[in-house]
Structures are given as structure tokens and as C-alpha cells.
Amino acid sequence: MHFLPEAIDQYAVAHSQEEPELLQKLSKETWQKVLNPRMLSGHYQGRVLSLLAKIIRPRTILELGTYTGYSALCMLEGLHPEGEIHTLDQNEELYDLQRKYFDLSGAGDRIHQHLGAALGILPTLDLKYDLVFMDADKRNYPKYLELILPKMNSGGIILSDNVLWSGKVVEPLQPDDIDTKALLEYNHTLATHPQLETVLLPIRDGLTITRVK
Known part of the structure; x- marks a missing residue:
């Protein structure tokens, strides 16, 4: 949205960098x-992700959440x-x-795919992260954060996608809307957690940038 x-x-979009040819082909396919x-x-959010990664x-x-x-x-x-x-998917x-x-x-050997449920895979990864992109099932965002935080390097960045959820986060919560309820909890945690510094950007469906102290 x-x-x-x-x-x-x-x-x-017109005044942002063009996407590379490989990404144009992937998008088309x-x-x-x-x-x-x-x-x-x-294209647009992809250029945001690229620039942040370069910084x-x-x-x-x-x-x-890898999708394609x-x-x-x-x-x-x-x-x-x-x-x-x-990547986990x-x-x-x-x-x-x-x-x-x-x-x-040309860098496929440096991209490792993990197939299965993230809640089961995350505890098995003995890694420390500088950058995390959260774009999986929204109802588990709070649980993913609990598992990821201990694995973040100081100064590491967590990017969280879809945090505005088509505007549902500012609408009356429906009793059976598990995803929106989880996102409300997640957004509140990111904004108030003493270990985190957060800004929520209204890019596409909402993108949060969070720095781990």
C-alpha cells in the first residue's frame, strides 16, 4: 500500500536510482x-535496502522471508x-x-538458503548479525525479535517491513486479526525497548529502521 x-x-521513484538489470529480470519473471x-x-524499496546496506x-x-x-x-x-x-523461507x-x-x-556462494520455519531454524544458526531484514509472517514478528536480539552485534541494524500493514495499525483492532495485533506489539516494543533506537518510515507499507545499542 x-x-x-x-x-x-x-x-x-523517478528521481531514485534505477534498479540493476539482474533485478529487472527477476522482477519480470x-x-x-x-x-x-x-x-x-x-524497485523503490529495493534501492532503499541497497543504499542502507552500502552505508x-x-x-x-x-x-x-526471501520470496523470490x-x-x-x-x-x-x-x-x-x-x-x-x-536467507530463511x-x-x-x-x-x-x-x-x-x-x-x-556472481556471489551465489555467499548467499546461504535455509528452507523451513524460521522459529525452528533461528536457534540453530550460530551467528552474530550486522543487518537483519524482517519480512516474514507478521504474527511471529515479536517472537523473531526475541530470538534475533541476542544474536545482534552492537550497532547492528534491524529493518522491518510491512509495519503499517495497509493502515490497519491505526484502525480499530478486530478480535480475530492476529497479524495486526502482533504488529502493534512489535512496533511498540521497537519504540520502547531500552536496547533499541527506532524510526518508522512510511515507505511503501511501512519500513522500520532499528539500531541495536
């Missing part, structure tokens, strides 16, 4: 072959030359498509 007037949104292509990070220069990136691999490839642009990316049908484009990037 876009919260800006369409003309302003189009102007912002996603829209042609994959269900729910709107889940793709896309942070992380050695270790963790991504929760677009956002991982954006963050790869800023990965330290000796760094690595670990449950959809085995997308595994080969992800791997195809990871390998086409």
Missing part, C-alpha cells in the same frame, strides 16, 4: 510466474567482500528460482 499521493510517489507478485520488495557495510546479513530473492540481492550490493547472507517451490538469481549475481 502507498500512503503518499500517487503523483508524489511516482516523482520519488516474478510477475510472470509466481503467485502474489506484489510481495516483491520492488552499513555488513559482514553478516540475515533475511527472514529480490531483497536479498539488493542487500548483497552493500555486503562486505568477506561477508555472507543467510518456508516456500520450497521458490527455492530454485532464488538460487538461479543468487548464482547469476
